[in-house]
Amino acid sequence: MIEVENLTKWYGPVCAVDNISFRVEKGMIVGFLGPNGAGKSTTMKILTCYMPATSGRASVAGYDVLSDSMNVRRNIGYMPESVPLYPEMRVRELLMFRAALRDIPRRQRRSAVDRVAERCWLSRPEDMMRRRVGELSRGYRQRVGLAEVLLHNPPVLVLDEPTIGLDPAQIRAMRELIRDLGAEHTVILSSHILAQVEQTCNHLIIIASGRIAAAGAPAELRQRVVGPSRIIAELRGAEEATLVETIRALPGVRDVQPSTSDGWTRLAVGGDQQVDLRTEVSALAAARGWQLRELRREVGSLEDFFVQITYEQNVRWMERMTKSA
Amino acid sequence: MHQTLAVARRELAGYFYSPVAYVVGALFLLASGLWFFYRIFIPGNEASLRPLFEAMAYIMVFATPLLTMRLVSDEIRSGTIETLMTSPVTDAAVVTGKFLGVMAFYLVLLAGTVVFLAIMAVYGQPDLGVAATGYLGMVLLGAAYLSVGLFASTLTPHQLVAAIVGTAILAIFAIMMQVLVANAGEPWNYLAAKLNAMTYFRDFSRGMFDTRGVVFFLTATGLFLFLSVKTLESRRWR
Numbered sequence: 005m006i007e008v009e010n011l012t013k014w015y016g017p018v019c020a021v022d023n024i025s026f027r028v029e030k031g032m033i034v035g036f037l038g039p040n041g042a043g044k045s046t047t048m049k050i051l052t053c054y055m056p057a058t059s060g061r062a063s064v065a066g067y068d069v070l071s072d073s074m075n076v077r078r079n080i081g082y083m084p085e086s087v088p089l090y091p092e093m094r095v096r097e098l099l100m101f102r103a104a105l106r107d108i109p110r111r112q113r114r115s116a117v118d119r120v121a122e123r124c125w126l127s128r129p130e131d132m133m134r135r136r137v138g139e140l141s142r143g144y145r146q147r148v149g150l151a152e153v154l155l156h157n158p159p160v161l162v163l164d165e166p167t168i169g170l171d172p173a174q175i176r177a178m179r180e181l182i183r184d185l186g187a188e189h190t191v192i193l194s195s196h197i198l199a200q201v202e203q204t205c206n207h208l209i210i211i212a213s214g215r216i217a218a219a220g221a222p223a224e225l226r227q228r229v230v231g232p233s234r235i236i237a238e239l240r241g242a243e244e245a246t247l248v249e250t251i252r253a254l255p256g257v258r259d260v261q262p263s264t265s266d267g268w269t270r271l272a273v274g275g276d277q278q279v280d281l282r283t284e285v286s287a288l289a290a291a292r293g294w295q296l297r298e299l300r301r302e303v304g305s306l307e308d309f310f311v312q313i314t315y316e317q318n319v320r321w322m323e324r325m326t327k328s329a
Numbered sequence: 330m331h332q333t334l335a336v337a338r339r340e341l342a343g344y345f346y347s348p349v350a351y352v353v354g355a356l357f358l359l360a361s362g363l364w365f366f367y368r369i370f371i372p373g374n375e376a377s378l379r380p381l382f383e384a385m386a387y388i389m390v391f392a393t394p395l396l397t398m399r400l401v402s403d404e405i406r407s408g409t410i411e412t413l414m415t416s417p418v419t420d421a422a423v424v425t426g427k428f429l430g431v432m433a434f435y436l437v438l439l440a441g442t443v444v445f446l447a448i449m450a451v452y453g454q455p456d457l458g459v460a461a462t463g464y465l466g467m468v469l470l471g472a473a474y475l476s477v478g479l480f481a482s483t484l485t486p487h488q489l490v491a492a493i494v495g496t497a498i499l500a501i502f503a504i505m506m507q508v509l510v511a512n513a514g515e516p517w518n519y520l521a522a523k524l525n526a527m528t529y530f531r532d533f534s535r536g537m538f539d540t541r542g543v544v545f546f547l548t549a550t551g552l553f554l555f556l557s558v559k560t561l562e563s564r565r566w567r
């Protein structure tokens with residue numbers, strides 16, 4: 005549905021997108037994830053034909069964004085980051101205007117507007133459609149923005165930070181709506197918050213400093229980013245030093261960090277890559293007659309990975325700054 | 330076509346929400362009204378509309394940029410330009426639509442001045458031929474001035490800057506050229522006369538139908554609409 009090849013965008017001397025390539029298949033919900041200034045919005049603006057790339061190719065629904073821009077625009081619904089709307093217009097008026105711009109035949113405009121209003125919870129308070137857009141709360145403006153995008157029922161939706169500025173209940177509702185939309189549309193959305201996209205999307209593209217740092221299904225990514233395993237055990241029944249020594253002697257153990265309080269010793273045991281030490285530790289405790297009150301495995305989360313990438317981007321950025329200074 | 334009209338309709342409706350448009354409209358009618366009652370509508374004066382049309386043409390140098398300043402500038406500032414330019418609408422359709430929208434509002438304003446004609450008709454016998462060519466001249470001049478203002482509005486996100494730039498361009502063609510005609514040396518004063526908007530407008534206000542004037546104003550309109558499309562397109566490349 006979407007193909008991006010070696011896309012690069014320079015804003016004057018600033019490289020916002022650096023030679024990225026990816027594909028999005030029909031029916032996928034893709035999460036574009038990255039820290040501030042990573043190049044998410046820029047990539048979206050290129051895909052939606054708002055501006056051309058400096059080099060590289062991109063196509064949407066089989067049409068090239070440069071040479072076949074009108075067809076691309078017909079097949080995309082794009083909600084920009086700031087959800088820009090005309091504040092002086094009334095909700096229905098605005099949606100009717102957008103429907104006309106989308107070249108929806110006059111007779112079908114009203115029903116199209118009613119359909120999206122229903123879908124984006126704008127039909128509930130009776131007078132909602134008659135209110136002025138400038139007087140709506142942030143959450144309602146966001147809904148109007150989303151409704152606009154759905155008017156012409158486009159196969160591809162590009163949503164730049166659709167949940168920013170919403171309260172938790174609305175975030176959940178928006179997430180569910182997007183998941184529903186995924187049944188009929190191919191969706192690309194961007195976010196800084198991993199936890200949000202992790203549940204909504206079936207494909208993640210993590211982007212930092214204009215490059216793709218990692219891409220794949222959330223489960224797949226999680227698998228890849230799980231670092232060395234680590235188990236936490238709380239034991240009683242022997243001196244701390246004895247416990248540490250015995251555990252350290254197990255095969256595959258790299259390091260043990262003890263801490264003791266109230267007679268219980270808490271051990272954080274670092275192991276090799278794919279080793280699960282829990283069976284060995286519990287067997288050992290049973291054999292020695294130690295009491296075991298907690299035993300669990302800690303895996304690196306996607307969140308950790310994401311934070312690490314963000315951190316690396318900052319380091320790279322600092323390096324670049326010091327080099328140029 | 331649908332889309333052009335949709336843009337035009339939205340702009341026209343926008344003027345009726347906009348306090349700026351009301352103020353400009355009111356000031357325009359007030360200024361031309363004062364001019365009418367103190368300078369023209371005097372017992373014993375001939376029932377001529379010519380001075381009124383000329384006064385209105387000068388007021389337009391300042392009034393039209395105030396009407397056009399928000400057309401594109403406001404979309405750039407608020408970011409709605411992004412949704413507009415990613416809709417399946419050509420830049421030319423956007424520019425044409427906006428031009429038609431402001432043109433429609435201008436015609437409404439112009440229609441307001443028919444009152445003066447009516448008052449004159451009650452007390453005297455104004456020349457309806459002059460009235461007809463005068464209004465034709467106002468429409469042509471308005472089209473050219475509004476396209477200049479629209480062009481200025483595509484240059485900047487700041488409405489005030491757009492208004493000032495628009496007024497400056499109009500002042501070159503409506504005021505500076507007049508000064509050059511009167512004061513410049515041999516080849517220059519002839520050239521200035523060719524570019525002087527008021528030379529052409531004066532013919533209309535005197536009751537003459539002048540094809541050179543029609544060509545001048547329509548060419549200017551076309552040229553500045555074309556430039557507006559080009560600057561709008563060039564935004565994408567920045």
Ligand SMILES: Nc1ncnc2c1ncn2[C@@H]1O[C@H](COP(=O)(O)OP(=O)(O)OP(=O)(O)O)[C@@H](O)[C@H]1O
Pocket residue numbers: 015018019020038039040041042043044045046047085196
């Ligand atoms: N119009 C512009 N002119 C110059 N530089 C720009 C422009 N727009 C973006 N940039 C720069 O390009 C880089 C990428 O910006 P972009 O908006 O794509 O990031 P983003 O991933 O969307 O960030 P955020 O999460 O903050 O929205 C940033 O360094 C930004 O400063």
Ligand SMILES: [Mg+2]
Pocket residue numbers: 044045046085164
């Ligand atoms: Mg962004």
